[in-house]
């Protein structure tokens with residue numbers, strides 16, 4: 001039987017050996033140890049404000065911000081990439097690129113940051129990542145949690161489609177993005193509703209989601225997001241153990 005497209009991609013990216021121990025930070029089950037490497041997934045609809053808020057949280061907490069979409073666009077434009085057309089089509093149609101590609105791009109970028117980044121939160125093999133626009137599909141969530149690193153928190157920026165559409169059309173005037181047009185945006189909304197909302201609901205059942213209304217202005221949303229993230233980094237002796245991470249977050 002001919003190998004599937006996913007199996008071919010996995011072969012090209014040398015994915016079959018991905019479950020291994022990284023001596024500096026790994027555990028026997030995942031590439032990175034979640035006790036040292038903090039992973040915050042940032043989800044929300046297209047144009048909800050994920051990238052904008054991640055930039056602000058980087059300033060507050062010295063995160064490494066990895067946008068799955070940006071990593072895919074960079075791979076699409078890499079001259080030697082085998083996946084340029086696959087990624088280009090998925091982005092234009094608002095569909096999800098096979099998880100092996102995205103998970104590998106993310107784990108490579110994490111390794112790179114862990115070997116280079118310094119400062120608060122990056123001492124002794126530690127690190128902190130905002131993973132923006134990922135996981136968008138359950139298979140990605142499962143693979144990443146099983147093989148790369150357990151997530152600590154999911155920030156969910158929530159607003160209505162009318163607001164997101166308006167924001168994306170304004171962004172489209174200067175972004176140069178092939179998917180910031182009405183036709184692609186509508187398709188992205190469908191994928192978000194049908195494929196990504198179940199991921200958010202999965203994490204809500206695990207009490208790992210901070211849901212934040214991203215309809216207000218950037219500063220107001222940022223104040224709420226910053227409070228939600230701060231809880232991750234308070235010293236264990238001052239953290240309350242009875243409260244779940246989940247919040248319908250509001251500024252303190």
Ligand SMILES: Nc1ncnc2c1ncn2[C@@H]1O[C@H](COP(=O)(O)OP(=O)(O)OP(=O)(O)O)[C@@H](O)[C@H]1O
Nearest residue numbers: 045046047048049050051052167171214216217218
């Ligand atoms: N709170 C806000 N109020 C008004 N405009 C905003 C707000 N947050 C972001 N924007 C603007 O909306 C547009 C989309 O924001 P951003 O790129 O952060 O969204 P995103 O969720 O990362 O989108 P995508 O998933 O498509 O990459 C940008 O032009 C940004 O400047």
Ligand SMILES: O=c1ccn([C@@H]2O[C@H](COP(=O)(O)O)[C@@H](O)[C@H]2O)c(=O)[nH]1
Nearest residue numbers: 068069090091094095096097102133134
């Ligand atoms: O995990 C992912 C993340 C993104 N994609 C594709 O990229 C585009 C753009 O993503 P942004 O986060 O808006 O930059 C998205 O519509 C998907 O087509 C993906 O396949 N997998």
